[in-house]
Amino acid sequence: MATDVLRHMLNNPRFGIEGLTLPRGGYVKDQTFADDTALYIQVLRPNMERTQRVLDLFCKATGAKVKWTKSARI
Numbered sequence: 001m002a003t004d005v006l007r008h009m010l011n012n013p014r015f016g017i018e019g020l021t022l023p024r025g026g027y028v029k030d031q032t033f034a035d036d037t038a039l040y041i042q043v044l045r046p047n048m049e050r051t052q053r054v055l056d057l058f059c060k061a062t063g064a065k066v067k068w069t070k071s072a073r074i
Contacts, residue, residue: 003032005062009054010039017050018042 010017010030019029020040031038041051055066 003035003037006030006037006054006058007032009058010051015050015054016047017054018044018047 007030009015017029018041019027020042021027028040030040039051041047059065
């Protein structure tokens with residue numbers, strides 16, 4: 001259930017997080033499976049800062065933690 005809250009936060013226009021447009025159309029921002037979440041976002045400083053604020057807020061509210069050693073910028 002907690003991942004549903006995170007997904008809602010990521011897709012809330014108030015936060016303004018920009019995902020990726022796929023080559024054949026469509027749009028992706030996140031994928032969740034069990035307790036793993038992958039984010040696919042525009043690598044622009046303002047977008048990264050907005051995403052960080054959402055993650056910080058979510059982690060503070062839920063006690064979740066981002067495992068930065070498993071995170072990468074591709």
